[in-house]
Amino acid sequence: MYLSFYGFKDEPFRLTPDPRYLHLSEPHQAALTALLEGIFYRKGLVMLTGPIGTGKTTLVHAALQIIADRKMPIKSALLFNPVLSRDEFLEIMLEEFEVRCPSTSKPRRLAALHQMLLDTQRVRGTAVLFVDEAHLLSPELLEEIRLLGNADTHDGKLLQIVLSGQPELLTIMQSKELSALQQRIAARANLRPLSVAETKVYVAERLSAAGLQRPSPFPAHTLEAVHSFSGGVPRLINLIADGCLALGYRTQRNTVQPGMVEEVAASLGLELPAVPASARKVVRAPVWQETAVRESELMAHRVGVLLDAVQGTRNETNPYRESIPEAAPTQSVSMLNRNGASDAGKDQLVTEKTAVDRLIEAMKHKRTVASGVR
Numbered sequence: 001m002y003l004s005f006y007g008f009k010d011e012p013f014r015l016t017p018d019p020r021y022l023h024l025s026e027p028h029q030a031a032l033t034a035l036l037e038g039i040f041y042r043k044g045l046v047m048l049t050g051p052i053g054t055g056k057t058t059l060v061h062a063a064l065q066i067i068a069d070r071k072m073p074i075k076s077a078l079l080f081n082p083v084l085s086r087d088e089f090l091e092i093m094l095e096e097f098e099v100r101c102p103s104t105s106k107p108r109r110l111a112a113l114h115q116m117l118l119d120t121q122r123v124r125g126t127a128v129l130f131v132d133e134a135h136l137l138s139p140e141l142l143e144e145i146r147l148l149g150n151a152d153t154h155d156g157k158l159l160q161i162v163l164s165g166q167p168e169l170l171t172i173m174q175s176k177e178l179s180a181l182q183q184r185i186a187a188r189a190n191l192r193p194l195s196v197a198e199t200k201v202y203v204a205e206r207l208s209a210a211g212l213q214r215p216s217p218f219p220a221h222t223l224e225a226v227h228s229f230s231g232g233v234p235r236l237i238n239l240i241a242d243g244c245l246a247l248g249y250r251t252q253r254n255t256v257q258p259g260m261v262e263e264v265a266a267s268l269g270l271e272l273p274a275v276p277a278s279a280r281k282v283v284r285a286p287v288w289q290e291t292a293v294r295e296s297e298l299m300a301h302r303v304g305v306l307l308d309a310v311q312g313t314r315n316e317t318n319p320y321r322e323s324i325p326e327a328a329p330t331q332s333v334s335m336l337n338r339n340g341a342s343d344a345g346k347d348q349l350v351t352e353k354t355a356v357d358r359l360i361e362a363m364k365h366k367r368t369v370a371s372g373v374r
Helices: 026-040 056-068 086-096 106-122 139-148 168-173 176-182 196-209 220-230 234-250 258-267 277-284 287-311 329-339 343-373
Strands: 045-049 074-079 126-131 159-165 185-190
Touching (some): 026 045, 026 126, 026 159, 026 185, 045 168, 056 126, 086 139, 139 176, 168 176, 196 220, 220 234, 234 258
Parallel strands (some): 045 159, 126 159
16 A cells, blocks of 8 residues: 555565564564574473563564574474364374374374484484464463473484463463473573664664665654554554554655654554653563563673684674673583584584574674664
């Protein structure tokens, strides 16, 4: 509708989880890195949490795209509706992994699944199960997942599992009945809403990805209004921005003004928080989100360690190593050493680290392109 009017080749704010529109803010960078490390290093179980609309599903699809482009043989399965019985869960797993088993017997199905995992491991590959909306999993299915995660060899876990869900998943995992599963979580990642600066870069990146060659229709003060009404939640940013572009087309206005943002937000039932701007972070960011900020910094440091190990770069050339204590690298480096027990393992590790390297290079490129809008 408004594509030709503004000069787009594609809709910049569609709600589908398209990896082309992935925005690598600090928490999203940390989360995607945690997912890739968990998969490529065969850690077993990784948990991704975040409020509604913060981009969890988009990250999962981005991880799927990255591993699909890899030379390392990786089998993947995505479960987007986990409201299932134990038998249904196992049945859909086999379908997603393309494992043929004519029998409906659970032991035979498990045996077929285990054989596929072993066959994949023999060719130096791995299998990964993504479970979206994991906060809807029943205790019985969570226990089933724990049991499936027990499959391993001396080389590592045969099945990598990514649980992606809303913050309620954190509360569920704290229950005493799930303590055994909680102890198996090798990595955790938390998403939070975007800051004002991150919102500006987010919008600029999506406009660029959609083919915009002319000046942005969203001036800085308008983007501040978008952030105020959306609270920095990417899905709400998309809804507001898309509505503003549609309104601008209908009224033949090339530049979106704050009043248009307010009009669109009202039509979506969104209101400004009844607190001053200086206090909104406290209101909107629960404790687990504040913790996620520090976790993002530490994950960025881990990425720096990985890049140093692969490329031999010095600290001063790596922007992700700044203001990080020198004692921190020890654990990450020792983790790399454990994965390099054999020559074959070392060769595989180099390939795995290259995937993380590509991720960071993509992030650097995006930030360079968008740096002019900060």
